[in-house]
Amino acid sequence: MIQRLQSIWLLLAAAAAFCSLQFSFFSGNMIGENQAKSFVSLTAQSNLLLLILSAGVGIASLIAIFLYKNRKMQLRIVLLTLLVSIINLVLFFTQTQKFVPGEGKYDLTAVFAIFIPVLLLFAIRGIRRDEKLVKSLDRLR
Template sequence: MIQRLQSVWLLLAAAAAFCSLRFSFYSGNMIAENQTKAFASLTAQSNLLLLILTAGVGITSLIAIFLYKNRKLQMRLVLVALLVSIINLVLFFLETKKFVPNEGKFDLTAIFAIFIPILLFFAIRGIRRDEKLVKSLDRLR
């Protein structure tokens, strides 16, 4: 049953993760090595760790969609993806400290990175709801 609501949440979380690879989270002036200011945009591709974590969250979300028969494994994968996405969001905010204060701004497309944990939380809720439904049906047999 791939047409469950948590599949939609997982697909949206994967799409948001892959969009945050391309679209900027923060933009502004950054101090270069020779003490000159240069305009830069912070994306997930700007830092290797951000790139790996963001791509991992997107791929894990896509894989979890097709694990609908094994809800326990699906729940574990989505929980790991949720934790990694929260760490990823913290790393995004820490990377903004490298910009010159008061000369940068959060971009509108930062909403992609912010929505990933929210969408994964909704997916966990849907998986848990399905698990309760299956357990209640097993009791009726």
């Protein structure tokens, strides 16, 4: 389980998803209800949908690690997790539109959210390599 490279990619994707819950994606001024500007940091905890999707990506990545015996199910779960992480990333970028234009910046910790789909793609590549290896060994028998 742990010696497989995709397990490491999935563990890193889960860690990045859980880090995106705490660390900010975007910081800047936002106009509040009383028309006053306030400095706000956008994290996954600042929006309920972002919170649910980020936690779901992290939990699904951890679950997929332990499905190493059922590679087809593992591949399906990782593909679904990849789709949800891309939706999550799009939601992060749409949330930045609520800030005052020109008075905000992307934080360095935004790479956590951006790297999740990349890490999941690496895991998918590793799962497919394992599947090819098993099929080639079955042909030799």
